[in-house]
Amino acid sequence: MIGFNLLVAICLGYVVLLFLVAFWGDNQAQAGRGEWLRSPLVYTLSLSIYCTAWTFYGAVGYAARTGLEFVTIYLGPTLVLVGWWWILRKLVRIGRTQRITSIADLISSRYGKSNLLGVIVTLLAVVGTTPYIALQLQSVVLSFSVFSQAAGGENPQSTAFWVAVGLAAFTVLFGTRNLDANERHHGVVTAIALEAVVKLVALLAVGIFVVWGIGGGPRDIAATIEASKIAAWDMNGSRWVTMIFLSAAAFMTLPRMFQVLVVENVSERQLATASWAFPLYMFAMSLFVVPIAVVGLDVLPAGANPDLFVLTVPLHFEKSTLATLTFLGGFSSATSMVIVAAIALSTMMSNHVVMPLWLSLRRGGAAMSGDVRQVVLVSRRLSIAGVLGLGWLYYQVSGGGEALAAIGLIAFVGVAQVLPVMIGGLFWRGATRIGAAAGLSVGFAIWIYALFLPSFGDSGIMSASFLENGPWGLGWLRPQAFFGITGLDPLVHATFWSMVLNTGVFVIGSILSFPRPLERLQGAQFVNVFEHSSTAQSWARGAAEAEDLLVMAQRIMGASEAQALFQAEAMRQGKQGYLPDTTPDFLRALERELSGSVGAATAHAMVSQTVGGASVSVEDLMAVADETAQILEYSNQLEAKSEELTRTARQLQQANEKLTALSIQKDAFLGQISHELRTPMTSIRAFSEILREGGMSPSETQKYSGIIQDEAIRLTRLLDDLLDLSVLEAGQVTLNREEVDLADVIERAVAAGSGRDGGLEIQRNAAREHARVVTDPDRLAQVFINLIANARKYCDAKAPRLTISVETRPDRVQVDFMDNGAGIPPESQTMIFEKFSRLTDHRKAGGAGLGLAICREIMSKLGGAVEYLPGQGGAAFRVTLPRERGAPPR
Amino acid sequence: MSRVPTTFLARETYRRRRIIDAIRVVPIVALLLFMLPMLGAAQMARSTALAGIYLFAVWLAAILATALINRALAGSPGGVGADPLEPGSTAPDETDP
Incomplete structure (x- = not known):
């Protein structure tokens, strides 16, 4: 048996390795050798954060309790990925063209850059993810305790605390290096890809050991399965369907999955490969789950926790190396999930809660003093610490009992509430902000009432009699049996009612309400992303001073990036220098660039503070109403032509202005030069005449000839300068390089x-x-x-x-x-x-x-x-x- | 495919449209097959091992089918995600600088 201290040492060594790998990945990317980091393989491996410790350890426990039902957790994502052409292709394309930074940003951006929706989704995500993080901490503590039972003396609370602190440090270090949330987190992605390999290898190793090492091959294992109590599992049709649906929904709406699936995606090639490669990964992860479960039930004592079979079976057969590998696999599953979840949540919190508050507190506008970059980064770092702190607190308060194990599915139902609004936003132009806010709130409320609060048990917030009789004795409002329909599994019950009412309210609210212009514009951009791939022009030619915009952009993007952007735009317009005309095109491009850092809603608010109010022009609305591709095509061509004309005209105008100015300057030059020559000449002449007349004291003579000399020097300097300039201009100068x-x-x-x-x-x-x-x-x-x-x-x-x-x-x-x-x-x-x-x-x-x-x-x-x-x-x-x-x- | 001149117009586009149809069908068929065990759940005395083998076989078949169809899709000049019916779908990949 491996000693507890040795295990801690191995674990710390592994953590050091992860830090080194993350550093290496960041450095590779910085040195421009990071091309492989964008490969479809790394993308596929980064998706593996779907398989958390809950699935790594829990799948076997799940199988030991309810047989094959555990595969539904993987079947949903498989269907979503295999059917990538239906939803994911569009989602990923929108994510790239609109520079989406999080799922809250997607919803907020689709519904007219509404910050209200951003806040609701952020809240939902935080409430749904916190228990999930607590679950990961619990799994690390439990797996430690398996090893420490022999050694004894370790304190689970302090283990959880230090794991949380370590994860926060890692996430802050590698997750908030660059401000642009749209950029890939290379170090984090590299470390996660490594962890993905470790957990797959660990689970496969245990599986191979169980099938060929203990059992006598697949045929024997099949017989063991038939003989075990797992064979008696009852297939519950409603749970089967519900779980496939839930896992499919959660795969797209979990903040961490959205982060790796959409935000960190750079090409459709990645998605096409992941569409079969990641199902294959999940296939391999679940292939040996049932064999491990039956062998565990077979050889271990009756009271053993099936959630830890992956660890305890190798330990039972004294295979401590294998057990250590498994431990690292579980540790990897837990840490990679927590790291990405913390990055995703901190982006949402800083972009949708902290930044809007900060902006409204500084009424003077975004162009005022203060480094916005620093504010954003600090708020992200604090959010990461806050998210992990909340997770740890939840673990402390809940006591890490059995209740926590059920929280995985409960969190799935919570985040799935975003699904109707998301799918509706992608495919239905008529979906409105009001409908979305109403639908989300209803779904969120039902989830809290019917699933989240009852999950604490009757010792928690809801008493047993409350669950039995409903509030104030209203039977039809019983949390787990709405409208008196009893006998449903609580999970199925909550999923069914929350999704049905959420979708219903969303659809009815959308039909009854009327969208604002920006909503219609964004709706058309999202739904028709493949028809016209330009983004909404929501800025009329504003009175914005390019210089004010530059000042603001420098504070968010950093001086050199902002200057490069402005210079490139000025060059594109045919102008020189750093200040382009503030055309609607340019404002839109600038807003999109900023939204990559602070989210669409905040970027929109900042630009509108500087420009002085957004306005949607008649042409924009006509473009939305225009459905026919030909007309669009034609108008696009016209637009390109007129743009070219505008550019030429601008260049001509600039040249003309300059010529006029030069001509004036030439006259001025002659006037100036005669003036400049004449003034010293006059005094030289006057004083030399005085000197010629004579009859002065030596001191006076001294003084006058001094003046003459000074003036002559000035004259010479002027002539020198002129000569210098003409030599330079004529190109006759020799340079001593x-x-x-x-x-x-x-x-x-x-x-x-x-x-x-x-x-x-x-x-x-x-x-x-x-x-x-x-x-x-x-x-x-x-x-x-x-x-x-x-x-x-x-x-x-x-x-x-x-x-x-x-x-x-x-x-x-x-x-x-x-x-x-x-x-x-x-x-x-x-x-x-x-x-x-x-x-x-x-x-x-x-x-x-x-x-x-x-x-x-x-x-x-x-x-x-x-x-x-x-x-x-x-x-x-x-x-x-x-x-x-x-x-x-x- | 065929070297014989035919009157069939835009053969390439037609082929690509059908490949896209195929990739759209895969998840629907897979979902149906995944739900099939529910039909006989109550009456039949099933074998858990056989049910497991059935599910994993369907799963693997869906993965293989997707991989093969994606290979056929990748050959398009507009990129793997391009659809001939959508003017804007051939936008360049790798938008990130």
Whole structure:
């Protein structure tokens, strides 16, 4: 017999292995070698979280009590997967096109991004999943106690507690790495795939041992089955059908199953393979269940717990290695379920409960200060801890008795309440938010009343007489015999009435109510996902400032991702820079991108706070009403053409604006240059005339010739600048390229630019500045000095501060210069790089307005760019340098 | 299939539609067969071992049928999930960057 301490050591070793595997999986994905993580095989294995500890241990116990009925738990999912063309194909496609983050998000998004529905489904999921998590903790504790019976002295409560803490740590570490819930959790998926293999191998090993090791092969086992008490099982037709239905429903609606089945799905290829491979997995998992059960009944004493036969049969025959493997299999089943359930629930809680609350508390809008990313991540982490804490608490309170074992099926009935609303939403355009909310509430209430509360037994909330006579003696309201129909199995009774009334109220409510425009739009998008694969245009051309949107998007998606998105969109529209026009198309794309992080309802609320109210245009509604594919096709073509025209027109308009501005600038240039030359010339002439007249004291002579010299220097500097610029523009400049450390160049520029009046504080992060670039260091330093000098001159903050930050990308290096002043107004942002453009015309600036023009020329000669970066709270310039090692472009 | 020129139009599309019909039928047949044991439950003295073998055989047959039909489906240029009747169903897979 294996010692208890050794078992704990093996278990901890296994946990360490899981952590390492998860780390490895994350690193593989980060290094871009994660292609296999998206393979259909890994997807299939991740579905195995359907087989929890309840099925790993419980299936044998189930078979020992009610014979073959246990297979119904697997037959339902088999039917759903084998029939993937009916429902799953559509579900998965919608999940991908709408960037659905959870089952609550799916329901909320389908019914007009309603947060009410999101909250109801989240509540249902939490109530249904908490006991389920308690069940997993119980199974780990029970399996430990089997081993510790010999050793003794271990405390089951503390085991459960530490298992819960460990699982919370794992889930927080690997489940909340990235904010985008739509992204795959590579580390978690890798660990779960490993656990899937472990539990399958463990169960198969016990089965093979039982059939060929103890029994004399399949024929003998068949005889043992006929002789055992299992042969006397009675097939209950209503339970048989109900269980197939329930397991099929739960396979799609359990939050954790929805997470791996829909949210983490990336292609239909995965689904097509899983449609036969996962039924095969379940087939293998259940093949040896009955043999293990009959052998257990045969060899073990009469009082033995059949739920633990998988462990106790190998132990009975002194096969401690096999028993340890089984233990790890059960442990894997429990932990993988809890991890994914916690991820799924925490996403739902943070997106549908915490974020809406947070948004409504900050009336100022999403664009206000505060890092939303941090809020979301913290709320997810707290939710994970909360979910596991609730599970542990439930286990503590319920005492981990027999009642808990029945909770698996009870949870199935609970989550199945989402099914009518989900299926209705996928296939029926007429399903409305009001109908869905009413149906869900009725189903939820009946489930609580007829199944969940009675499951605590008569010692619990409902007394025996209450169950017997109904509330206030109303017989037709008896929790387990509605309308006086007695004799039904409680599970069948609750399933039947909750589903019938839920569906009925949902359908009637939908027929009687009238949907809002956004609901109709979303309904058409969902039901006709295969007809037109674009998403709803729910934004009219708003008065939204692109810059406000950028500020908000940066807070949710992170600065670089948001900037990349905005830049790509601007480029698509034929514009330069970071600020695209806020077209309805762009707003829709942005909202979809955000909903991948915070859910559809929250993303919609955030965008509408910035844009100032959503509106559905007449065209949108006409597109919904339009059923004919030809008309749609035709209008799509027209739309594509008009889009192209719009783009060309926009480019032309931009070019025209620029030409006009350039022409004005040219006149201004001549005027400016004569002015700039004339002022010093005038004073030189005046003072030289005075000097020629003579008759002055030496000090006066000194003073006047000093003035003449200063003015001459200014003149020379101006001419130098002009010359520099014309040489650069004509491309005659020679660059002395060498490989340098960027930090040295910045250091040089800061040193050269400081020390004159010291009013400007410069913030740097020296550690991140080290990057090897091939460039002309003198010219680059000239650009940096110019940007620093600009900040010194124009930053109007009380305590001016310049932040220099360097970011190294695979193909380029970005150096951002951001000050805390008022920034540059949007209408001037395109002009500042032109010659003689000075925003403030006071002479304290002391230059001719050529600095930024020179910077731009230098950077384009160096193969990089300098641009204005909007939305950073002050004036910000981004210098981009290429990093390629090969020959630089001349 | 046949190399003889025929007047049959859009043979490929027709074939694919029928394969899709086949994949839709599999779960219905499987459900019927799974519920079959209920018919004689009360009267017949059944053998549990035989009932088990029957269920597992149906199960395996459904799995094999699905695997084979999916192989036939995977050959389509529009991807495994494409349906000729649905203009939007050939949307690209792997939407995740």
